[in-house]
Amino acid sequence: MKKNIMLLVCSMMLLPAFLFGNTPKTIAVYLTDVKAPYNITIKGKYQAYNYLYESEIISALDGDVEVEIIEHKLGLKIEDVGVYEKGIVFDTTEGFNLNGVDYYGDLLLVPYQGKMIPVNRLSVEDYVKGVLPHEMSPDWPLEALKAQAVAARTYAMYHILLNDGKRIFDVDNTTKYQVYNGKAKINSNITQAVESTKYEVMTYNDKVIAGYFSALCGGHTDSSLNVFGVAVPYLEGVTCNYCNAQIKIWTNAVSYDEFNKVFAKSNIKVNDKTDFKVKANSKSDKVTSIDLNTANGKKSIKGSDFRSILTPKIVPSLTFRIDKVDNGIVIIGQGSGHAVGLCQWGAYGMAQVKKDYKYILPFYYKGIVIKDYTTMGDNIKADVWRN
Numbered sequence: 001m002k003k004n005i006m007l008l009v010c011s012m013m014l015l016p017a018f019l020f021g022n023t024p025k026t027i028a029v030y031l032t033d034v035k036a037p038y039n040i041t042i043k044g045k046y047q048a049y050n051y052l053y054e055s056e057i058i059s060a061l062d063g064d065v066e067v068e069i070i071e072h073k074l075g076l077k078i079e080d081v082g083v084y085e086k087g088i089v090f091d092t093t094e095g096f097n098l099n100g101v102d103y104y105g106d107l108l109l110v111p112y113q114g115k116m117i118p119v120n121r122l123s124v125e126d127y128v129k130g131v132l133p134h135e136m137s138p139d140w141p142l143e144a145l146k147a148q149a150v151a152a153r154t155y156a157m158y159h160i161l162l163n164d165g166k167r168i169f170d171v172d173n174t175t176k177y178q179v180y181n182g183k184a185k186i187n188s189n190i191t192q193a194v195e196s197t198k199y200e201v202m203t204y205n206d207k208v209i210a211g212y213f214s215a216l217c218g219g220h221t222d223s224s225l226n227v228f229g230v231a232v233p234y235l236e237g238v239t240c241n242y243c244n245a246q247i248k249i250w251t252n253a254v255s256y257d258e259f260n261k262v263f264a265k266s267n268i269k270v271n272d273k274t275d276f277k278v279k280a281n282s283k284s285d286k287v288t289s290i291d292l293n294t295a296n297g298k299k300s301i302k303g304s305d306f307r308s309i310l311t312p313k314i315v316p317s318l319t320f321r322i323d324k325v326d327n328g329i330v331i332i333g334q335g336s337g338h339a340v341g342l343c344q345w346g347a348y349g350m351a352q353v354k355k356d357y358k359y360i361l362p363f364y365y366k367g368i369v370i371k372d373y374t375t376m377g378d379n380i381k382a383d384v385w386r387n
């Protein structure tokens, strides 16, 4: 039976949903693409309260409630119930549906930088289930999915620890962190991969690492030094023969005019007289810099800057060479992604030859130890080496 939300003002003590020492067990995800009006269906028992005054209960009912919340000049308006300037929290027991997508956990509609934003607060384990099918195909072999689950959980825990409650959300749902879309695409493989690696994260010197991963390293993973400018012992780059079968050559052309437009800010101007000297690391074959003799003198562009300025669409990876053609250059390369940490197609190849995730992960992240984060105590810390 559907019920309408009703005003219910009373004072109740709310207990935090998770009380396990200080080890964080939940993550707050900003749902960047979800906009008002918010059409919410709540399943099971829930409690809605004012975000600022937790004791101000708006509504508490037994499930199957539908509610529409619209933006109002004074805050968020719940149908005939009222306007909430400070935000609303829906603490649920069985999750909710928001604008057509099912989610685990709680829904927070809260003020952030002058607007109201939707934030999904849920257990780290359910979050990893929600991320996994968007970062790796749910049909891939189980051991590859397990490796990805641990990498995704590690990446999530790293950002929870880094944020330390300073911002309303720990991560958002885009590629800036990890793609997340509630319960969409979760199948039995995903559930199995997450549940069979429950609470496991990668650590180095007892700190949670930033579990970087990328699609296809192209034969050798890159070092954090080349891509992020910081040398990290577990991210020095390794030879990866496991993704060989997937390596395809890509080619993209850029005219001198286009090149000069995007590099105008860097004060770099090239023409048909310019030589493009590509320097690569002898071990990894990844481009470290490109030296140019331009009209206004010698210039050098870091490989990782070259890729980000021209965009990863034009320069999918740092394994490339540059050829000159009539009106510009052709960039020819192989692989896809920043290539730091886990190579996803490599994990796929390893799983096919029966390597398990406990072999796969230390192969890419040298010297790491897989730990249950719930046993790491109150002093659990992130291994921070970049902003």
Ligand SMILES: [Zn+2]
Pocket (backbone or CB within 6 Å): 216, 217, 218, 219, 220, 221, 240, 241, 242, 243, 244, 343, 345, 346
């Ligand atoms: Zn690889």
